[in-house]
Amino acid sequence: MRQVCYRMNERIVGLSSSSQPYTEKTMVDVVEESARTRPYRGMLLYGGGKIIYNDFIRISDAFCAGLIALGVRPGDHVAVLLPNSPQMILAIHAIWKAGAVVMPIDIMCAEEGLVQAVNGTFVSVIIVSSHCYDMVKRVQPGTGIRVVIVTNCEEFLPFPNKIVSRHAGKENNGFKLVLKTGDLWFKHLLSTYKDAKRPLINIRPSRPAVTFFSVSGMSYAGYIRISHQDLMNVALQMRAWLGPVLDEWEDRFLLSAHLSGVFGFLNAMGTAMVNHSTCVLIPDTYGFTEVLKSIRKCNIAVVMDDAEFFRAIMNHSLVRSGRIRLKGLKAGIVSSAGLTIEEKTYFEGLTGGHLLECYAVA
Numbered sequence: 001m002r003q004v005c006y007r008m009n010e011r012i013v014g015l016s017s018s019s020q021p022y023t024e025k026t027m028v029d030v031v032e033e034s035a036r037t038r039p040y041r042g043m044l045l046y047g048g049g050k051i052i053y054n055d056f057i058r059i060s061d062a063f064c065a066g067l068i069a070l071g072v073r074p075g076d077h078v079a080v081l082l083p084n085s086p087q088m089i090l091a092i093h094a095i096w097k098a099g100a101v102v103m104p105i106d107i108m109c110a111e112e113g114l115v116q117a118v119n120g121t122f123v124s125v126i127i128v129s130s131h132c133y134d135m136v137k138r139v140q141p142g143t144g145i146r147v148v149i150v151t152n153c154e155e156f157l158p159f160p161n162k163i164v165s166r167h168a169g170k171e172n173n174g175f176k177l178v179l180k181t182g183d184l185w186f187k188h189l190l191s192t193y194k195d196a197k198r199p200l201i202n203i204r205p206s207r208p209a210v211t212f213f214s215v216s217g218m219s220y221a222g223y224i225r226i227s228h229q230d231l232m233n234v235a236l237q238m239r240a241w242l243g244p245v246l247d248e249w250e251d252r253f254l255l256s257a258h259l260s261g262v263f264g265f266l267n268a269m270g271t272a273m274v275n276h277s278t279c280v281l282i283p284d285t286y287g288f289t290e291v292l293k294s295i296r297k298c299n300i301a302v303v304m305d306d307a308e309f310f311r312a313i314m315n316h317s318l319v320r321s322g323r324i325r326l327k328g329l330k331a332g333i334v335s336s337a338g339l340t341i342e343e344k345t346y347f348e349g350l351t352g353g354h355l356l357e358c359y360a361v362a
Helices: 010-014 027-037 053-069 086-097 111-120 130-142 159-168 186-192 228-245 262-274 288-297 307-315 341-351
Strands: 005-008 042-046 049-052 077-081 101-104 125-129 147-151 208-216 219-227 252-254 279-281 300-305 331-334 354-361
Touching (some): 042 053, 053 086, 086 101, 086 279, 130 147, 208 228, 219 228, 219 262, 288 300, 288 307, 300 307
Parallel strands (some): 077 101, 101 208
Antiparallel strands (some): 208 219
16 A cells, blocks of 8 residues: 655644554444434535434445445445535445445546546446436446446435526536436435345454545556555544644534545545534535635534635635635645745634645655
8 A cells, every 4th residue: 555644734743642543443433433422413514404423324324235235245346436425425434334445536537547447446336426427328338337326416405405406507417317227326225225224244444445546647647545444543643633723523624625535535534523523515516605605604613625725715805805704714734735834824814723734745
């Protein structure tokens, strides 16, 4: 496994614990413990809707049963071609519960990259956003994909927002998507296996949890495989670093960094889950103005994303004019180099929080 190192801003030393926590738990264990402790606590917020821990466990168990019925076995790779959404996180946990390995793929991936990604890991089942369905079907004959599971951004929106989304006419160019024989809707699997319980599959911490398909510039650089134990240790270390400024259970994380990448998956989602934090997801049909409004409305405490995301926050007209204030943010974690000292100082003045660097180095 390629080693991933992190470079932290010097100021984090004054905030963080020097100890590095290790555990034999998996992220599935963490979420199930959260559900037992506070079953009705919100785990995910999305487009005005909420999924509580109890429901998350029930839905991910049902989807896991569906995957197993489709032939997914421990050690198999299941590809996920989705934007940041409840379906993405539900699919990740269902795949883990089946003993399989998650392979998140960027929704902007070209056809050539998609073929290389799924063929290199012998993927037979893929979960896709509806607007990627046609692309997947075009490449399917040259791959080992047997089944395509399809979802769209509306499925977990509350009813009024579904109407707004449909009115926008962006999904599938306004046409109802008709699936090919053998393919399935995400919600169909949930309905079919709604009473299923989690299978008795032991998830060993040393086993692979996720395989990332790495892209370097315009070329495809290979695979990065991370175990359940490594995933937990990265999240716990980040939680230890940020511990003095975080409130367990209370602080909300914005999951804007792509979960198809190492930083979004390990650092953003992983840290939120070990902190028992509600994760706020922004529908991909929303513009950046709505992202800013959600940061304020949802009382976001932590944002993790790249330098351009933070620059977009600082330069937005609503922020510059003072019409949107961001004083609730406690920490911003930057996944890439690029922000100047002046920009960091300005952001910290806007929010009153800390802006820290955490990015991969060779």
